[in-house]
Amino acid sequence: MSNAVNPPESVYNHLEMEEVHSGKPPRYTSKFRTTVLREEKQNKCAMRTMGPANVEVPAPDKYLLKHSKEPKLPEKKDFSAVAPKTSTLRRPPVPLRTEKPLMGLQTRRDFVKTAHEDILQKTPQPIYADTKRGDKHLLENSGLVPKYRKKKDYGEIPKYLHQRNEETRRAQEDYDQYVKDQRRQGSMKQLSEAQRHAILEGLRKNWDKLHTEYQSLSVVIDTLSKKAHKERLEMTMKQLEADIDLFEKFNTIYISNN
Template sequence: MYISKYREVFLLINKQHKHQHRTMGPETVKAPSHREMCPQRPEGEKPEHTFRKKTKHIGMKKVIPQPACVDTGKRDKQLLEKSGFVPFYLQKNDYGIVPGYLRRRNAEKEKPKQDNDAWLTKQRETVKPLPEQEKQNILKGLKRRFNELNSEYQSLPFALFPSQYTKYNYKKFLEEKMSKLEKNIAIFEEHKYIYVSREDTSDQQQNNNSVQR
């Protein structure tokens, strides 16, 4: 067996430096500073955020069972939503709110009434009720005038022809006058209150005052 003559020298040198560089590097490693680990960014540069992209789950979709109710002993079931046990309409957001088309229709119905009320309010400012005594006097005058025209109408011949144009036209004139008087008499007798414009009443009062003078 071959043995080198430098074996003892080599063993001696090896023992002297055996544990000096056990990690194949210097004895103490200098820790890096904060600035070396986190270098400063230039002004105006935004930091770059590194994040992992969320990977989409590739696979079967999750099946959510629909609520159902079993109503027979044979386990016949039906969907709970269509069974009538769930207050479906009560959970709506517009439950209890009047629909828009009904509000528009009600507004269209109320508009003529409001216009009529406004017209009546305006008319009440410009008219006043006729006094009862004056109403009775006018009614008596209308009836008296009707009786006068009726007596003239009765005095005419029973049969008149268009050739007798004077009497024929006069008969038509009396009929028109009597029909108007009948309508006015019916108005005064049927209605309890008769309204006239304030201007007419003021003019009538002035005429009465002038007559009295």
């Protein structure tokens, strides 16, 4: 026989095939499902989502129209129908040739002064122009007109400088008098020039010594003792620099005995 009539022999044909269930197990359903649905329908508010049952419908003429809330320009007035105010006033008629003019009229108006004021008002003020930007400015307040050097007090010392110099002179006199009184009482003495130079040289030597010690410190400051030693050297050197500047700035130095 041919293979078309009888299928070929296979070992799978002699195996017992297990029944496969394609369906899923039934889903869990609560026994209170019907109770919950019934309570939900009973407690549902009718106006929760759809609004109140009865709504007052506005009248057709109160509907919100398109562009009704946009700002509107005032209505244009037609001035063609309104006559100007000056049109109602008529000028006096032209005098006739036979009429004689009024004689003997007098006025207190100074025509010369009035004409001079009119000329001053019409006279253009001097200006200067910026050559780069082309701006125009008044020449009077520009600083190009030498009007300050024509003043009476030009080149003189201002009064506030005289007052400041006088106050400085009085303060110096009071200080000198105080120093004289203290020296007379023996509570203050003046350093000589040799003593000042000696103290100044000693301060400089101390600063050089500390500076050499500061330069010899290690590059890495990794302990608290090294850090404290470095800060102490910096503080001492700073104080020595202030003392050196003080002795170099003042030639006369007084020392109190108290």
